Amino acid sequence: MLFSNITILNENLEIEKNKYVKVSGDRITYIGDVKPEDGYSREYDGRGKLLMSGFFNGHGHSPMSLMRGYGENMALQDWLFKKIFPFEDQLDSSAVYWGTMLAMAESLRYGIVSTSDMYYFCDDMARAVIESGAKANISRSITNPMGSPLSELASLNEMKEFYEGFHNAAGGRIKVDMSLHAEYTSNPETAMALADYARSLDDTIMHIHVSETKSEHEECIARHGLTPAAYLEKMGLFDVPAIAAHCVYSDDDDLEIFKSRGVTVATNPVSNMKLASGICNVQKIIDMGINLAIGTDSVASNNSLDFMEEMKVMTIGCKAHTGDPTAVTPKDALRAATFGGAKAQGRAESGSVKEGNKADLIVIDISQPNMHPVHNLINNMVYSCSGKDVVLTMVDGKVLYDNGEYTTIDIEKTIFEAQRSTEKILERL
Amino acid sequence: MLFSNITILNENLEIEKNKYVKVSGDRITYIGDVKPEDGYSREYDGRGKLLMSGFFNGHGHSPMSLMRGYGENMALQDWLFKKIFPFEDQLDSSAVYWGTMLAMAESLRYGIVSTSDMYYFCDDMARAVIESGAKANISRSITNPMGSPLSELASLNEMKEFYEGFHNAAGGRIKVDMSLHAEYTSNPETAMALADYARSLDDTIMHIHVSETKSEHEECIARHGLTPAAYLEKMGLFDVPAIAAHCVYSDDDDLEIFKSRGVTVATNPVSNMKLASGICNVQKIIDMGINLAIGTDSVASNNSLDFMEEMKVMTIGCKAHTGDPTAVTPKDALRAATFGGAKAQGRAESGSVKEGNKADLIVIDISQPNMHPVHNLINNMVYSCSGKDVVLTMVDGKVLYDNGEYTTIDIEKTIFEAQRSTEKILERL
Numbered sequence: 001m002l003f004s005n006i007t008i009l010n011e012n013l014e015i016e017k018n019k020y021v022k023v024s025g026d027r028i029t030y031i032g033d034v035k036p037e038d039g040y041s042r043e044y045d046g047r048g049k050l051l052m053s054g055f056f057n058g059h060g061h062s063p064m065s066l067m068r069g070y071g072e073n074m075a076l077q078d079w080l081f082k083k084i085f086p087f088e089d090q091l092d093s094s095a096v097y098w099g100t101m102l103a104m105a106e107s108l109r110y111g112i113v114s115t116s117d118m119y120y121f122c123d124d125m126a127r128a129v130i131e132s133g134a135k136a137n138i139s140r141s142i143t144n145p146m147g148s149p150l151s152e153l154a155s156l157n158e159m160k161e162f163y164e165g166f167h168n169a170a171g172g173r174i175k176v177d178m179s180l181h182a183e184y185t186s187n188p189e190t191a192m193a194l195a196d197y198a199r200s201l202d203d204t205i206m207h208i209h210v211s212e213t214k215s216e217h218e219e220c221i222a223r224h225g226l227t228p229a230a231y232l233e234k235m236g237l238f239d240v241p242a243i244a245a246h247c248v249y250s251d252d253d254d255l256e257i258f259k260s261r262g263v264t265v266a267t268n269p270v271s272n273m274k275l276a277s278g279i280c281n282v283q284k285i286i287d288m289g290i291n292l293a294i295g296t297d298s299v300a301s302n303n304s305l306d307f308m309e310e311m312k313v314m315t316i317g318c319k320a321h322t323g324d325p326t327a328v329t330p331k332d333a334l335r336a337a338t339f340g341g342a343k344a345q346g347r348a349e350s351g352s353v354k355e356g357n358k359a360d361l362i363v364i365d366i367s368q369p370n371m372h373p374v375h376n377l378i379n380n381m382v383y384s385c386s387g388k389d390v391v392l393t394m395v396d397g398k399v400l401y402d403n404g405e406y407t408t409i410d411i412e413k414t415i416f417e418a419q420r421s422t423e424k425i426l427e428r429l
Numbered sequence: 430m431l432f433s434n435i436t437i438l439n440e441n442l443e444i445e446k447n448k449y450v451k452v453s454g455d456r457i458t459y460i461g462d463v464k465p466e467d468g469y470s471r472e473y474d475g476r477g478k479l480l481m482s483g484f485f486n487g488h489g490h491s492p493m494s495l496m497r498g499y500g501e502n503m504a505l506q507d508w509l510f511k512k513i514f515p516f517e518d519q520l521d522s523s524a525v526y527w528g529t530m531l532a533m534a535e536s537l538r539y540g541i542v543s544t545s546d547m548y549y550f551c552d553d554m555a556r557a558v559i560e561s562g563a564k565a566n567i568s569r570s571i572t573n574p575m576g577s578p579l580s581e582l583a584s585l586n587e588m589k590e591f592y593e594g595f596h597n598a599a600g601g602r603i604k605v606d607m608s609l610h611a612e613y614t615s616n617p618e619t620a621m622a623l624a625d626y627a628r629s630l631d632d633t634i635m636h637i638h639v640s641e642t643k644s645e646h647e648e649c650i651a652r653h654g655l656t657p658a659a660y661l662e663k664m665g666l667f668d669v670p671a672i673a674a675h676c677v678y679s680d681d682d683d684l685e686i687f688k689s690r691g692v693t694v695a696t697n698p699v700s701n702m703k704l705a706s707g708i709c710n711v712q713k714i715i716d717m718g719i720n721l722a723i724g725t726d727s728v729a730s731n732n733s734l735d736f737m738e739e740m741k742v743m744t745i746g747c748k749a750h751t752g753d754p755t756a757v758t759p760k761d762a763l764r765a766a767t768f769g770g771a772k773a774q775g776r777a778e779s780g781s782v783k784e785g786n787k788a789d790l791i792v793i794d795i796s797q798p799n800m801h802p803v804h805n806l807i808n809n810m811v812y813s814c815s816g817k818d819v820v821l822t823m824v825d826g827k828v829l830y831d832n833g834e835y836t837t838i839d840i841e842k843t844i845f846e847a848q849r850s851t852e853k854i855l856e857r858l
Contacts, residue, residue, distance in 0.1 A: 386817045388815045388816075
């Protein structure tokens with residue numbers, strides 16, 4: 001495939017105009033000013049369009065798309081105990097499959113090519129992701145709220161089986177990460193056992209909820225005399241590459257831990273604001289040189305997978321929080337949304353429009369009124385662009401979404417089955 | 430025109446399915462379960478669609494669309510004095526016309542049917558709004574930073590001429606409001622002269638920036654021993670119906686003034702966050718029964734006119750600010766975006782899907798993945814809908830935007846001329 005006369009956001013996050021970009025197999029094989037003579041079966045007219053890396057979602061729970069708009073405007077504990085947990089208790093393999101497929105459809109519509117996805121029924125999640133053509137780092141979230149003996153934790157074995165069965169499946173589109181759900185939903189024995197297992201693997205990533213709420217952060221200190229970050233480091237969970245999701249209340253010492261251990265912070269600006277958890281000072285994270293990724297969290301607390309919105313809310317939220325209008329530039333947001341997320345997922349060959357990289361790309365319509373005039377296209381990309389200005393999404397060189405059409409997902413069936421799965425669960429409640 | 434088999438958001442902000450809604454002339458003439466036999470030339474297939482009131486933008490500066498993305502990530506004073514004011518000094522009649530037309534195109538795309546629009550070159554603004562088919566309450570913003578004698582203030586005469594020439598023009602689509610820019614950009618004599626003039630008119634609305642930033646609020650107290658709201662009331666500016674824009678730092682006594690004087694608060698959540706001004710506690714405003722409208726402010730500080738985004742950011746911003754996830758419900762947001770804004774603009778026959786009302790309506794595509802499953806469509810409307818899910822915008826019964834096409838605006842010419850006007854100004858700087 002050849003993108004002709006297209007504007008690109010290059011690997012240095014600069015705008016270049018009137019470029020030709022060729023994709024062969026799953027790679028970007030040419031970027032230049034001269035039109036290649038042949039070697040492509042489709043030529044895409046790039047006038048009025050921008051080509052950039054797809055978005056890498058640093059923290060999600062795809063199957064929870066079934067809970068979109070379910071139980072809104074409730075206090076956190078009521079929402080969890082009266083709505084979310086009872087619904088989750090009724091989930092089954094089919095519901096998780098269709099919830100994940102719906103999330104993949106929405107993700108591809110909004111330009112998300114890969115998601116760090118933490119949940120359970122992971123085989124069903126992987127099946128949906130593989131069929132959709134998207135990528136995901138899927139982790140079986142380990143909880144052990146009662147501190148049960150490890151021998152009684154089926155989830156640990158599930159996780160190991162899932163790793164053995166699916167890690168690097170579908171040509172590497174699926175990666176299996178490890179996940180301790182959080183400090184407050186487990187105990188030290190569980191944390192250390194998981195760290196042991198992760199260290200025994202050549203190649204995995206640890207994905208954990210960290211300091212999402214003030215009470216979680218403070219109760220950890222009361223329990224262990226350590227912040228969540230310090231506790232998790234002590235348990236050995238940062239001995240492998242890791243994603244710390246949220247980090248709204250992480251303090252300066254915590255950030256030093258992330259920095260020294262190479263932990264990525266995945267911030268979830270919309271979800272954190274909507275659940276009234278707070279606002280993460282991402283400027284500080286950027287200033288310290290910590291890798292930053294952006295997550296949507298689940299649709300149950302977002303309630304969409306609109307990554308343009310996520311970038312904008314991250315920047316304006318941090319400006320409001322710090323009182324500093326210069327905080328978090330559009331480039332910072334674009335870097336986190338693409339390269340930062342890809343790096344966090346161990347996908348070093350993705351996240352940039354660069355020759356030799358994987359062709360995980362999106363096309364944005366920049367011809368519309370909301371994108372004009374153009375003083376600076378980078379500013380418009382983050383502050384003025386609509387999520388629905390994404391008009392094409394490509395993963396590993398395959399077009400998965402193109403101007404209203406999905407090539408791999410039966411969208412009518414997906415919406416129908418997701419709705420039906422939801423209704424069946426509600427009937428049982 | 431007949432909307433058939435359509436879901437509606439009715440005047441009580443409840444969802445009703447499979448309705449028929451007939452528009453004759455500029456009015457909604459029928460809402461019911463039975464299909465009318467005749468009296469329409471176009472039948473609109475409403476399956477998978479929702480019909481609701483258009484959005485009423487409570488605070489904007491349309492011509493500033495020319496400054497989209499111009500001078501970002503700067504401290505407020507630098508941004509104003511190095512970028513915005515020098516650019517504004519170069520504006521002319523043609524630039525204002527095309528900037529306004531661009532804003533109208535974007536507004537209609539995002540479902541905004543009417544804007545409370547404060548700026549200057551008001552004749553050119555009115556000309557663009559009239560041609561676009563949209564509605565606006567336009568006010569000539571009065572400033573008098575040096576405290577010049579009133580006889581030297583050309584803006585006061587301009588404003589009077591504009592009122593006489595344009596109030597209720599285009600069948601009432603144009604209304605002329607009064608505007609004192611703000612306390613900090615004028616002096617008491619100017620404020621009182623404007624209040625005198627406003628009281629002399631049968632029918633006008635006062636539109637003022639109030640307590641947008643902490644320093645503005647505090648400096649007013651230092652100058653006058655009164656908050657901006659108390660000062661403006663004392664000057665007589667709330668003797669006519671009024672819109673107080675921003676009110677981020679308005680205190681409890683200020684809110685009592687708004688309540689007792691029937692002043693509308695127009696909150697501008699995206700702009701306030703992006704400029705790091707702060708977050709307005711709109712829940713308190715709602716609790717006190719003050720009329721609430723939502724504004725976009727200008728595209729120079731937003732940087733879009735996406736009203737779905739504005740509603741979502743208002744709700745989640747207030748939840749984060751108050752620490753209360755139950756703050757500001759989706760219904761609160763929908764009410765402010767429609768009925769609250771229409772009421773603020775003195776457009777009592779708009780803002781609801783109701784028989785006899787003006788047909789200022791929008792259609793939303795609710796068939797897409799981001800709107801499923803449906804536990805509660807009202808929740809999805811505010812938290813999950815994309816601005817670009819608006820597929821039709823109608824003002825006074827005329828379709829102005831329909832599935833990618835404008836019926837009144839030459840969109841290519843508008844974008845071209847807006848860009849050219851911008852470049853001509855930049856050349857002169």
